[in-house]
Amino acid sequence: MTKIEISQGTCPFPKPVALVGALVNGKPNFMNIAWMTRIAFEPHVWGFSTREERHTVKGIKENGTFGVSFPGPDLVAEADYVGIVSGNNVDKSEVFEVFYGELGTAPMIRDCPLCVELTLHDILKVVERAFVLGVVQHVYTEERYLSDGVLDQKKVNQLIFTNPAHQYWTLGDEVGKAFSIGKKLKK
Amino acid sequence: MTKIEISQGTCPFPKPVALVGALVNGKPNFMNIAWMTRIAFEPHVWGFSTREERHTVKGIKENGTFGVSFPGPDLVAEADYVGIVSGNNVDKSEVFEVFYGELGTAPMIRDCPLCVELTLHDILKVVERAFVLGVVQHVYTEERYLSDGVLDQKKVNQLIFTNPAHQYWTLGDEVGKAFSIGKKLKK
Numbered sequence: 001m002t003k004i005e006i007s008q009g010t011c012p013f014p015k016p017v018a019l020v021g022a023l024v025n026g027k028p029n030f031m032n033i034a035w036m037t038r039i040a041f042e043p044h045v046w047g048f049s050t051r052e053e054r055h056t057v058k059g060i061k062e063n064g065t066f067g068v069s070f071p072g073p074d075l076v077a078e079a080d081y082v083g084i085v086s087g088n089n090v091d092k093s094e095v096f097e098v099f100y101g102e103l104g105t106a107p108m109i110r111d112c113p114l115c116v117e118l119t120l121h122d123i124l125k126v127v128e129r130a131f132v133l134g135v136v137q138h139v140y141t142e143e144r145y146l147s148d149g150v151l152d153q154k155k156v157n158q159l160i161f162t163n164p165a166h167q168y169w170t171l172g173d174e175v176g177k178a179f180s181i182g183k184k185l186k187k
Numbered sequence: 188m189t190k191i192e193i194s195q196g197t198c199p200f201p202k203p204v205a206l207v208g209a210l211v212n213g214k215p216n217f218m219n220i221a222w223m224t225r226i227a228f229e230p231h232v233w234g235f236s237t238r239e240e241r242h243t244v245k246g247i248k249e250n251g252t253f254g255v256s257f258p259g260p261d262l263v264a265e266a267d268y269v270g271i272v273s274g275n276n277v278d279k280s281e282v283f284e285v286f287y288g289e290l291g292t293a294p295m296i297r298d299c300p301l302c303v304e305l306t307l308h309d310i311l312k313v314v315e316r317a318f319v320l321g322v323v324q325h326v327y328t329e330e331r332y333l334s335d336g337v338l339d340q341k342k343v344n345q346l347i348f349t350n351p352a353h354q355y356w357t358l359g360d361e362v363g364k365a366f367s368i369g370k371k372l373k374k
Binding site: 012049 | 194197198200222227232235266271288302311313316328329333338347349357359368369370371
């Protein structure tokens with residue numbers, strides 16, 4: 001098939017919707033982040049790209065902690081909403097039922113299947129953006145999202161965001177086991 | 188529901204399978220990267236976390252360019268295979284049908300629905316890992332993956348990788364439009 005060229009701005013990453021929460025002036029605030037990835041596992045460091053002036057970033061710097069909650073389809077409107085309006089203008093503290101874990105200052109969302117507490121590691125300036133690095137301290141879920149004691153991705157069913165058409169999706173069907181299905185090609 | 192704590196190593200990111208390709212000593216080599224994200228859009232910068240000693244990284248430094256190809260389910264075994272074996276030990280140049288774009292030195296995979304050429308921007312050391320930053324120069328697809336001229340995520344159907352159970356998946360059903368479905372919560 002012939003290849004055609006499309007926009008440089010195409011960002012073909014199906015990504016989990018990650019709701020980053022921080023306490024700003026004592027009130028929980030949440031933002032919707034798509035540009036997040038794991039960076040390292042000794043320690044468990046995650047990073048996400050944002051802008052320094054974001055309301056939630058103020059709270060992350062203030063407390064040195066933040067939460068990341070991964071919503072399912074039942075929270076699609078709320079997740080989208082906190083990505084549309086800024087905490088600089090609107091009080092978002094009542095959008096979700098909030099809970100706190102061991103750190104005490106990292107707001108997480110009770111109705112999300114997966115919630116993670118992180119401590120701030122560093123904020124790097126990368127191409128004029130703030131790349132926020134956090135160290136995972138605690139990961140919370142519920143029994144109903146496990147199968148045989150392991151997180152079951154199909155039960156978790158967290159929202160996935162895609163560009164360029166800006167859509168939220170569920171996960172589809174399993175295609176194969178990683179670190180396994182490719183072994184048959186070994187010579 | 189009661190929250191329970193699970194491993195700090197839980198990495199709950201459904202992520203696209205990204206096959207990073209570079210020319211190493213004149214031969215194309217590919218590695219399977221899950222920890223990649225967009226970083227900025229002026230210019231369009233992507234970053235991924237890896238280890239400095241990876242064979243593909245040698246090629247990226249050598250040429251200052253690399254390709255990223257996103258495979259669909261038909262390439263699941265090959266995609267997994269290049270993630271299992273190292274180019275330091277095995278010649279992976281024949282696993283895929285390779286093509287080159289404008290840059291000339293960024294190997295991409297013809298049978299992938301989406302292929303991207305990048306120039307190396309920088310390699311940052313983040314928590315003892317190499318965080319490779321590239322600037323998107325050209326994005327290639329095929330007419331059959333578009334709907335009304337826009338990339339159609341359901342047609343692209345790229346593989347998604349999840350931890351901790353190490354599985355590859357397809358994308359599921361659309362739940363809603365981003366930057367839209369949340370508007371109804373505005374007061």
